[in-house]
């Protein structure tokens with residue numbers, strides 16, 4: 077079976093605190109300015125960083141230099157499409173804090189990272205450079221850190237999941253089994269439309285998990301997407317524009 081890439085996208089559980097933090101960082105998250113044609117509600121707002129800022133990204137558990145450089149290279153694949161800078165540092169202080177020693181690949185969504193206790197990581201990159209999907213997984217996790225949701229949970233995705241099989245597959249596997257609720261959160265639950273922020277469903281997105289044909293009804297599968305897709309680029313350019321938007 078096509079081994080599914082593991083990733084946990086984590087959102088801060090207190091939505092009022094998450095909303096306040098997002099708006100404090102970037103007032104456009106409240107629904108005015110970039111991307112805000114509609115008034116947003118508390119459950120469907122983006123968690124974008126202030127456009128133009130430098131994100132300080134800390135390696136908190138001293139990965140070896142080779143691994144560190146490979147993480148930096150994979151994360152930096154986003155840089156041509158965003159108006160943010162990355163400042164990678166060693167130590168415990170950063171807007172984004174990366175731990176590499178946990179057996180887990182996960183990230184907080186965008187500005188939710190600001191709510192995490194300063195001693196804790198906001199991103200886990202357990203994947204090691206000898207893994208064939210290392211680069212994809214690191215780039216994918218940084219997509220979440222920039223505010224991107226899971227594309228397979230796009231409201232237009234309509235993936236014909238064979239849900240009983242999916243639950244069984246994740247519950248019974250040896251490595252990192254997932255509960256029913258975790259499967260719902262990470263695979264099935266669609267995110268609300270405004271979080272899709274401007275782009276249609278994109279099967280080629282690097283934010284889409286690979287989907288095994290054995291876990292769907294009929295003939296439906298999706299390979300692992302190894303590149304930042306055209307629509308990923310377009311979305312990031314809209315979220316973090318390099319040119320100021322013209323005001324009408």
Ligand SMILES: [Zn+2]
Pocket residue numbers: 083084085216217220226
């Ligand atoms: Zn993910």
